Amino acid sequence: MLMYRSPSSGKIYRAIEDPYTGFGLIQAKKKDESNFSENPYVLGRLELAESLLRRLAKRWNWEEIKDV
Numbered sequence: 001m002l003m004y005r006s007p008s009s010g011k012i013y014r015a016i017e018d019p020y021t022g023f024g025l026i027q028a029k030k031k032d033e034s035n036f037s038e039n040p041y042v043l044g045r046l047e048l049a050e051s052l053l054r055r056l057a058k059r060w061n062w063e064e065i066k067d068v
Contacts (some may be wrong), residue, residue, distance in 0.1 A: 024049030
């Protein structure tokens with residue numbers, strides 16, 4: 001699972017594959033929340049979601065994290 005943290009807002013973003021539909025999702029959570037958002041961005045395949053998340057992270061200088 002690919003995850004990044006925004007240093008300015010503290011939000012954590014992740015790309016996952018929906019187990020029911022197989023769609024790639026980008027979810028976010030605030031640093032003080034325990035669960036990721038219920039309204040994720042749906043992007044077709046997981047590879048597409050990961051690619052978009054990497055581009056956003058590079059553009060906004062997000063740091064990659066290994067575990068939350």
